[in-house]
Amino acid sequence: MLSVKALHTEYPGAGGQAIKAAQDVNFEVPEGKLFTLLGPSGCGKTTTLRSIAGLERPRAGEISVGGRVMFSADAGIFVAPNQRNFGMVFQSYAIWPHLNVFQNTAFPLEVRKQKLSRREIEERVMRVLHAVALDELAERDATKLSGGQQQRLALARALVMEPQLLLLDEPLSNLDAKLRERMRFELKRLQRELKLTTVYVTHDQSEALALSHEIAVMNEGRVVQIGSPREIYERPRNRFVADFVGTTNFLDAKVLSAHGGNGHCQVSTPFGTLDVQCGETLGTNTAVVISVRPEDIELTEQAPARAEGINVITGTVHGKAFLGEYLDFQVKVGDSVLLARAHPSLRTPIGEPIHMRMKVEKCVAIPNA
Ligand SMILES: Nc1ncnc2c1ncn2[C@@H]1O[C@H](COP(=O)(O)OP(=O)(O)OP(=O)(O)O)[C@@H](O)[C@H]1O
Ligand SMILES: [Mg+2]
Incomplete structure (x- = not known):
């Protein structure tokens, strides 16, 4: 479904030297699966995710989704981010301050091309708000939410579209331990139920192990091992993976x-x-x-x-x-x-x-x- 091939993404560095944030990154995510990029701070997780979203223009490689090429350095293809129709939650999330919780969540459904009836919109919005435990705050102004509540709202807004591809960058990072665990279960349930193909970014190994069908462990811009949570945990291929994961x-x-x-x-x-x-x-x-x-x-x-x-x-x-x-x-x-x-x-x-x-x-x- 999603295929990332030989991806290289760089940023201009201070001394004219390029910062090689993602180097030769390769992976495939089958339809309906949750794939996690796991690694320490600065290893290139966000860069890889932003490259998939089209928010960074990679130097080399190819990215395709459902057979459609979104980016190819060789063929000179770059599909604009708003044409890719992915759902996204980024490390720094934006919500609309002039709308309440319900309106924020309903917004993507209201502006999209295939129209839904009022009732369908309401059902879908309340279902995801319930999943992120915001249903009781549906009428609240978005500006009057705590950081963790805003983060859950951003997640609800990405989920409500049931997008072809969901890209999540540390979507649970601002929650306390209890809520994070609960949201982890909810997110997993929703992802499995709606069969949302998902790329999930985290530096939290227990989150990665609990949620993922497959994990790519990254270090210094490179993928060092790809495997099921059990393979990564029980059969680490190198010292870095064994040490970082658990x-x-x-x-x-x-x-x-x-x-x-x-x-x-x-x-x-x-x-x-x-x-x-x-x-x-x-x-x-x-x-x-x-x-x-x-x-x-x-x-x-x-x-x-x-x-x-x-x-x-x-x-x-x-x-x-x-x-x-x-x-x-x-x-x-x-x-x-x-x-x-x-x-x-x-x-x-x-x-x-x-x-x-x-x-x-x-x-x-x-x-x-
Ligand atoms: N806009 C930018 N300009 C220059 N360098 C950047 C930029 N964004 C990221 N980098 C550098 O690229 C490398 C990878 O960063 P990235 O944000 O992908 O890491 P990450 O794995 O998401 O880390 P974290 O867990 O801290 O979010 C880092 O060395 C970072 O300093
Ligand atoms: Mg990051």
Whole structure:
């Protein structure tokens, strides 16, 4: 449905040098799917989204939607933004101050070519206002809204059009944690229900994991990995992705031998030999890092029995942090400290020995580049 090919977008820099904000960005978003651009501040997410919207003119590449070319550097095609018919919510959103909440939301429906009846407009407007929890403020002047309410209004206005392509840049950034979570569910429900093809921009990994069919992780203007939330989280292809998406432990290691077939291999670490998951074929002696998430380390006071498919490392409790639903343990092994997430009922005192059980498929080898 949306296809972005070899996109390069630059800004003029201060010293005459171009700022390469998006470099060789490639991805496809199938009809009805929600695709997320995830990455740290300044990595080029907004630039990529604005390029799709036609608000930036890329230096190279091609963008097409539903088979229609919107931009092609080679063919010299550039469709004006207002001809693209996309719904958009940008990081800085604009609402119309002279209209109330209902009128703001209804406006795009009233000005569009295919006319709807009063009743149809009212139904659609109230449905999206309900989804963004503004139905009770429908009569309120738009200027008398809080920042978060204005943001939800901007979202309602983009959704009401049920556009061919919806472009959302951090649309939930101004909401408090509770409301953001609720809106996340509503947005997901609406997107799935209306089958809106959506490109979603966020630097919040939990938002990306919760909402997306597919995620592109960006760093320094480039896409570094594309995959389903589960693939990105469980099989990060490089250190940046493993580190940015969630919390993880890294262990330096060296490949001893590939087991073949099952994608497992054996590595040596300062804490002994481990069986780990190798995403790609890694040759003997390759330096790698092993990524293990804190929630994938099971802590036990009693030494666990040796078992197939399980790695065990023994250390001592170095520190603890109580976080309500769980307890973070810092476990010292040799010169390293690993983070493990445990149930608050585990009471092992600091300085005492503790065993860490880790499933082989949760220990992921990543090339140490
Ligand atoms: N109008 C502009 N002129 C010059 N440089 C710009 C402009 N807009 C963005 N940049 C630069 O381009 C790079 C990418 O910016 P972009 O806004 O795409 O990042 P982002 O991933 O959306 O970040 P954030 O999460 O902070 O919104 C940054 O280095 C930024 O400083
Ligand atoms: Mg941005």
